[in-house]
Amino acid sequence: MFFNIETQSKQLDAELKSKFSGYAKVALDLLSFDTGEEPDEERIRHLQRVFKRVGCDRYNPNNYISGTISADVLHASLKQSNLRPGDLKGRELPELRLPAGQQIRCLGGRHRILALRKYNRSASWWPIKLFVDLTPEACRLVSEGFANEAKYSDGEIVANILRYPEHSVDANQWWARLDKSKPRTLKKILSHPTLGPAFKKVLSIPGLRPGLLLAPWHKILNCVEEVIHYLGEIYRTWVYIVGSESDLRFVDKDAVMELQSRVPGVSYCDERHVEYEMRKETIFRGVTGMREREFILRNLKQVMRLIPSIHTLQQDFKYLRQCAYVMKKLIGDGIQAPITVRIMAQNSFRGNQGQPVNHEGRFLPSLKILYLHIMQDICQLSGQPPLKDSDKEPDYELLPNNAISWHTLAVRARELGFSSDEIIRLCHTDPDREMAIKALYEARPREKFDYGQNFEYIVASLVTAFRIVQPVESQKSPPGLTSHTGERVERRCGRVYSNTYDTDRHFITLENVTHEVQKDVDITSLFVRASVFHLFWGWESDDQSYVRGNLKGPSHNDKELDDIIEEDEVTIDEGSHNQVWKDVTIEENVEMDEAPIVPQQEVTRRKKPQQDNGQFIFGVKKNNMVGVNKRNTLRLHKAIAVADAQPKEQQSTSLALATPAPVPSGLMPQSESQVPPPKMVILVREKGDWDSIGEYPREHIVDKLKEAWNMREGYSLYTRDGRGIALDDCPTHSDWCVCLSKDGPGEGFPAEETL
Structure with missing residues (x-):
């Protein structure tokens, strides 16, 4: 049996290699599919949601569709398209036009074409991986392989691997x-x-x-x-x-x-x-x-921070790689050993003034502060520009100030207690001099000009000129963490975008990261950066954050942290975290609680005692944390009933209703009474899309609706989910928008502004 399968696979592989002709863009109307089964509407809706959130990536070779065509039809198609056979195997995807009445038989991909037609009616083509005259057996095997591939994701395969010994x-x-x-x-x-x-x-x-x-x-x-x-x-x-x-x-x-990525x-x-x-x-x-x-x-x-998932982790790791690259370059000293960047950083940490007091207690806060400084200059330091918001946007030009960025980072790293050959070198380097020499060599290359004895004089003159120039203070107000016009969901994970990077980067500070956020219409890109920081590094004993609803400490800035690190001896209350989690869980697998490297102890201040009221360090009140943990122990509720063990009409779920589960980082109680936003948006459905015509104070919304209504015949007034609403009820409506549409309540709802 195994021999037959192996032989069959080798035969199929040989046939596919010999009959592969290349890749081409083919019009959707020229693609045919076996229609033995009805399409899976759930899969089509899923693909539409994917297209809406992250776009339709047709140029990714993993998304090409395999198809077979006869040699005669391919020859005629190449002639009609003014192409040569080699053009199908070039870097660019050529457009292949077929003779009248001819189609390519596709061996999979039917659902993505149906989803594309619904998602973007103007889309007209899809990339096809072309094979010539495949045998029926080869077509069947490729189709079955495609179906299996579509059915099982990497995650589902891994989950099934873990099911068995x-x-x-x-x-x-x-x-x-x-x-x-x-x-x-x-x-x-x-x-x-x-x-x-x-x-x-x-x-x-x-x-x-x-x-x-x-x-x-x-x-x-x-x-x-x-x-x-x-x-x-x-x-x-x-x-x-x-x-x-x-x-x-x-x-x-x-x-x-x-x-995912919502808050x-x-x-x-x-x-x-x-x-x-x-x-x-x-x-x-x-x-x-x-x-x-x-x-x-x-x-x-x-939930007070972005809801994470495996997908957001994989996207955010692209951002983490940039940060880790800079950190490794700063403290790695060329080390090639298979150790993590954090261990490199720990080996380079000397503490303040060489004092070994509570080395571990000082290292992690200092490391996190250093990462915040890297995040502020991530593109300048890594040399990788931010993402473009659209293809029409011009390329982001990195300013030639890497020397200043690296020098500033090295000085801050030394202040935080880190030391390496690179940090010492950068701290003793004058960035203005480095840039002056670079500018001089670019303007007058050494191979073409003789500086004689004047080189140092010229460099010193340029440095003096640099220092005469005064920095311009920005007149723009600093970005907030929330806003009426928020960051789109699809941009809330991954690398930074060019149109927000310069606005946000100087405000990625400890004060903003630890600032208590007030609820608003939506979140900003700066909130996204703060959330990503907490997801990768955390702050103020994030592992104990399920009690943060009762312990709200002030935010911290860098200077306050320096005072804490330099003046206070930090003590570790061993076991308090583990004891709390032991109380919380029932038959819980504690593997993950043992895994994180981030410290899971209580941090308290012993030196310079102050008043008991309001004294916090890293958001945790001193002395009484263990008592608070005991009083606020949250237990996971036992399952009440198993849903699939009952008839559907009597089916119930086994969700814990008595008490909530342990609250992770970023989960803080809100008031049960939700205050509606002070302003309302008017959405109008035109040509199948929802567009905003403005945002207005609630007291003016009736007048603005009348103006918009009078300009549009046959339109009716609806809530965002498609229910009719009276004009006079709009000012007190709890939602953030009202909608005008002439298509009726069954079309286009729930209303979402087309971006």
Whole structure:
């Protein structure tokens, strides 16, 4: 049996190689599909949501569709398209036009074409991987392989591998589905003593699995501590949302897709979106009881940072890599040993003035502050420009001030207690002199000009000129963490964008990262940076943040941190964190709690005693933390009933209703009474899209609606979810917008502004 399968695979591979003709853009109307089965509407809707959030990436070779064509038709098509056979294997995708009445038989990809037609009616082509005269058997095998590939994501394959004993026949069959370098990458992850348990724990959540892409994970072992911290935040956030670990099985892929990168505890827009999805029952479909769904919704409204997922981790890792590259260059001193960047940083940490007092207690806060400084100049330091907001936007030009950026970073690193050959070199380098020499050589190259004895004089003159120029103080107001015009959901993970980088970067400070955020219409790109910082590094004992609702400390700036580090001896209260989590969990797998490198102890001040009231360090009140933890111990509720063990009409869920689960970082209680936003947006549906015509104070909304209404015949007034509403009721309507449409309540709702 194994010999037959192996022989069959070799024969198929040989036929595909011999009959491969190249790649081309082909009009959608010229593609045909086997129509033996009805299309899966759920898959089509899923692909539409993907296209809406991250775009339709047709140029990615992984998304090409395989198709077969006869040699005669291909020859005629090349002639009609004025192409040569070699053009199909070039770098650019040529457009292939077929003779009248001819089509390419596609061996998969039907759902993505149907989704594209609904998502973008103007789209007219798709890239095709062309084969000539494939045999029926080869067509069948390729089609079946395509179906299997579409059905199982990397996450689902890994989850099935973990279901079976290691090296068993069943496990090996699932291992065989991983191609290229993925098996080697997965083995490294699973065998890692701290990353492996954290990775497995997150993959126990069904809805997170489709987002896993194993290919980029081979790069994370240099930043394993930060990734483990992020994985811990993913797990704790979703446990908090559903109420207990036993109820994580209700987290479906639609819930993850709709909730990731949203923050309903801070953004009214996200809160309304969450309310709508819960009311439609398109997320958490397995939770059927109204009481249980209200419990989940109540928890969602208390999430104060971006809801993370495996997908957001993979995107945010692109940003972390930039930061880690700069850190390694600053403190690595060319070390090539297989150790993480954090261990390199720890080896280079000397403390302040060489004092070894509580080295570990000082290292992590100093490291996090240094990363904040890297984030402020990440593009200048890494040399990698920010992403463009659109293809029409001009390329971002990095200013030639790397010398100043690196010198400033090195000085700050030395102040925080780090030391390396590179830090010493940069601190003793005059950045103005470096830039003067660079400018001089660019204007008058050494191979063409003789400076004679005047070189130092010229350089000194340029440096003097640089220092005469005074910096311009910006007249713009500093960006906030929330705003009426927020950051789009699809831009809330990954690398920074050019149109927000310069605005935000000088405000990525400890004060803003730890600042208490007031709820508003939406969040800004600066809030996104702060959230990403907490996901990778955390602050103020983030592992204990489920009690932060009762302990609200002030935000901190860099100088306050320096005072704490330099003047106070920090003591570690061993075991307080573990004791709290021991109380919290029932039959809990504690692998992930053992994995994070970030310290999980209570931090208290012993020196320079002050008044007991309001004395905090890193947001944690002194002396009475253990007592507070005991009084506020939160237990996971036992499952009440198993849903699929009952008839559907009597089906209930087993969500914990008595008390919420441990609150992860960024989950803080909000008031139950939600105040509607002071302004309202008027959305108008025209040509199938929703557009905003303005945002107005509630007291003026009736007059503005009358003006808009009078200009449009046949339009009716609706709420965002498609219910009719009277004009006089609009000022007191709880939502953030009202809508004008002539298409009726069944078209285009819920209304979302077209971006």
